[in-house]
Amino acid sequence: PYETMAAWCKALEETGCFGYTYMQLGMPSDDFARAHPDWMLFNDAAEVDRRGPGYEKKANKHNHHQPYVTYDYTDKGYSEHFVKTWSDIRKAGVRGVKVDYPATAWRPEGGFDDRHASTNSAYRRAFELLREAMGKDGYIDERNLGESGRPCLDVTAGVVDTQRTWGDDNAFVPEMVSRSGLRWYKNRTVFNYYSDTKAVHGLPPEKLHSLVTLNFLTSGRLDLATSYSLFTPEITRIVSRSYPHYREAVSARPLDAFTGVRDPQVYELELTPDWRQLTFYNTGAERSVISTALSGDRTGNAIGLDPAASYHAYEFWTDTYLGKLEGTARLGWELDSGHCAMISLRKAVPHPQVLSTDRHLLQGWVDLADVKWDEADGTLGGTARVIGGEPFRIVIACNGEDLAGIEVDAGKSTITPHPAGGDLRTLCLENPESREIRWKVRSAGKP
Secondary structure, rough: OOOOOHHHHHHHHHHOOOOEEEEOOOOOHHHHHHHHHHEEHOOOOOOOOOOOOOOOOOOOOOOOOOOOOEEOOOHHHHHHHEEEEHHHHHHOEOOOOOOHHHHHHHHOOOOOOOOOOHHHHHHHHHHHHHHHHOOOEEEEEEEEHHHHHHHOOOOOOOOOEEEEEOOOOOOOOOOHHHHHHOOOOOOOOOOOEEEOOEEOOOOOOOHHHEEEEHHHHOOOOOOOOHHHHHHOHHHHHHHHOOOOOOOOOOOOEEOOOOOOOOOEEEEEEEOOOOEEEEEOOOOOOOOEEEEEOOOOOOHEEOOOOOOOOOOEEOOOOOOOEEEEEEEOOEEEEEEOOEEEEEEEEOOOOOOOOOEEEEEOOOOOOOOOOEEEOOOOOOEEEEEEEEEOOOEEEEEEOOOOOOOEEEEEEEEEEEEEEOOOOOOOOEEEEEEOOOOOEEOOOEOHHHH
């Protein structure tokens, strides 16, 4: 045990972590309420010992979401006390806080010291005070509303970092994805959504692929309900394919959201106009083909690509090349119930190009950098963020060039024909330690 919060945070920082704690937004201790009735709603703590119906013989006095006495966040004295207390916690090294039971602070009955306050403004003020204390670089997580008749609202927009969209549940079901996915225009721009902790052990690999992929696309965080002691090498490998997260404020759009489906099954993440990441997710009970059109109206389950262009398609989890598709084509994938596919679509160009990697779900977006073709030199090159002891494979379409020579600034490298044949090649990089490796593959026609 650590004697102080500062000592605990220091120990965490030495391991590369940071302190994260927990609070309940509207449930004062009985002793605190009795000592400061003027800081409670209506300046009254007289009902602190009141018992709710059915709680006469229980340890708890009332429903956890419905305290009879709660804080007044519009009270000047309490506001000052709150900010000072949480500022001290932040100075000790705590950088994040989970705000639980927020419904307890959404008070339609009023009782605020500020006579101009509304239920919503007083609720938002609680989070504004916490933000003042935690600073701009603090992490504030708002657990979902929706309890005890409280509405699910966005009144904390611009104040909190993450917002939970589901109750306590470590399972993974399609509606969890839909709740965040259908808010795609706000996810990663207004909030990072998430659907509570997830158990990643005891799942078939294909189901874990879906959990990791869809959570990555529609959420900003993965809370684990699985202890690291239960992580097998395979679980570690699968989960690690979603890290690090990409930094851009853009999220995957459900292309079939307006086609009458209960839960969207087609998500498209636009990385560039010529590079899209496409995810198929079978939310139904039976094996079926999930599909979309490459070009056409995006509101009708189409990606909206150039119909006059061609696109290379490569599926991540099965390491499968789907071919060079015309822009007018329709792309589909047959999936069992609960399974998914992650497909990288890149516009075909008249020189060698990267199609995929096996390191990260975005297939080169975060694990490769500075990738470019040098026409004069006849080389395709870039930087790979290689994990120590793990082969890093890059799939390349030669597009008419004969790539043979390799240059790297560290480790071992090979280039071999891809199992799909044609003019595809697989470049493999290996190094004992994790590091960035500069690489080039050279056309056989260049010295």
